[in-house]
Amino acid sequence: MADASAATAPARPAGATSPDRPAGSVRRRQRLRRALTGWAFSAPFTVLFLVSMALPVVVSLVMSFTDLRSTDLRNPLAVNVVGIDNYTRLFSDQLFLRSSVNTLVFVIAGVPLTMVLALAAATALNSGLVRFRALFRVGFYLPVVASIVALSVVWRFLLDPEVGLVNNLLRLVGIDGPNWLYDARLALPSLIVMAAWRNLGFLMVIFLAGLQAVPADLYEAATLDGATRWQQFRNVTLPMLRPTLLFGGVITGIGYLQFFEEPLVMTQGGPLSSTLSVSFHIYNQFGFGNYGYAAAGSYVLFLAIVALSVVQFRLLGERN
Template structure:
């Protein structure tokens, strides 16, 4: 140590030629009498004139303790002003200054605080050019970066946007225009020469007996099929969730398998079951002396047979959704209900059903949309017969397109669309009351 001063209290400073601070002026010497440099900064005896006096904070110092200053080299002549940071011993009136004076630091000179960069928590902060300092060109860089990101995003979305416009939005708009025209297959060579008939196609629909028959069959299929499918799916889900069934995974796969099976394969199986002479169902009824009808060629039983087939085919989807909803209900609620004396049916009515309302809403809407548009079952099994007893609106729309009545068929499609929207709204009104 030179000049008999205290050791430097630096944090992480590399060893260098800087000397520690020296002892203060002689006792009795006034602070105002301290020599200054030509620029007005104070000089400390024993420190070379080309060095400025900069105190540094000691890492880990206790509050109120004095931070030891060190001398740091400054380029050029001694023109730098000595600065102190907030909380250092050199600031008048600070606790560190009083602690220093009371611990034998009397007689040392405290460097005067001079204007300098702003400081926070004892650390000097100096502004640097960049975005925060309002440097020239910052706004231009930010704007160009946002535009580049937006351009990249649209580049990724462009393939989907083009496909959507060409294969979805375009056909929808074209069919809406077709529904108010008398477009037929013979007009395809000159599609812009068709006549706009307004709502005549829609008015004509409600006077068409075949369309009204198809609408009635579709209504029966929806009104009977949707509750039946939901009930069967919920019963199966409750059984699989009860923990009483072994090989649950096998049963889940078995119930869901018809959902992903081709309708052609399903129709082959159900035709074999519903055959009038050698079908499995009539063979089973024959054991009890019952002569089974010709299920698919009877006006009374053809549509119910398709409803049962549709419910069997689609209950797997509802079962999976209901099972997920049941497993999301906390077990603590059932334990509390059991402690309170609630029986199984009371738990199902007052606990399971209210908690399953969101799940029921989803299954009801999806199943209704599918059943309103049911087409595959009559197309494969009965071709709409016998005597249009299984004709659906979707099947009638398909037939009209086949006949070349494009405008009339488009009107049928939009009527079906409106019915789907209204039924979905009805389900939301019915089941959404207690859905958060």
């Protein structure tokens, strides 16, 4: 760069106030160079990101306004624009409505359950009395890193009506355990418990980080004022942890709104569609080749997630 500017303005003594033209061109060239460098680093990612993610998001939206089916892929001219037909059809589709109710139940029951368990584990581990904290932390985190397919094998074995451990334990106390996954009333609750079991370790780690950020002198002051442990928890821990709890609740909510893997590997959405989720319904429509319809369903789900996130920002905004 220094060479280049010297070449364009050889007569200027170094350090003199630069005249407009050469300095401007130097600056322009510098800017161009910076842009090229920035994009040289960004280009490989950006190309892959556009092709495999950004473009599909747009294509999905476009598809949702067409009657595209898997058989049309070879003959794109047969595809018609159908406006919002797919969306109106969704809301008269009994299975979609059923899956929406199931998903809402899953979120409304699953999020609080997971959060309470995670908060209990985090508070216990944070109490300062516990040794082997690392062991407990690792233990609670195990299901988070394990494959859902492996977990499904274990859980179907545990919940097996005859040889499963759960019903064997119930038999010890004289209860004849039900067929958990094949009973239309019990299948969804079973999956909710399984999801809470699977995700509590992740939330626990987030809550632990939040708990450790609560200043210790707040507890000292509360102790001096004669507050019991429960009162300290209610009046110090919970208010201080509010942002963390909200954050944890929302990411869990976003994840649970997309609830899919558990029914896919455990119940295939049954019995009697009692564990069919919105994502699962979309996946089934994809399987039937109804691509446009599936895309519309996925955008409804997307909107629900955006709405949930907006609510979070509102709640957090009030706080700050």
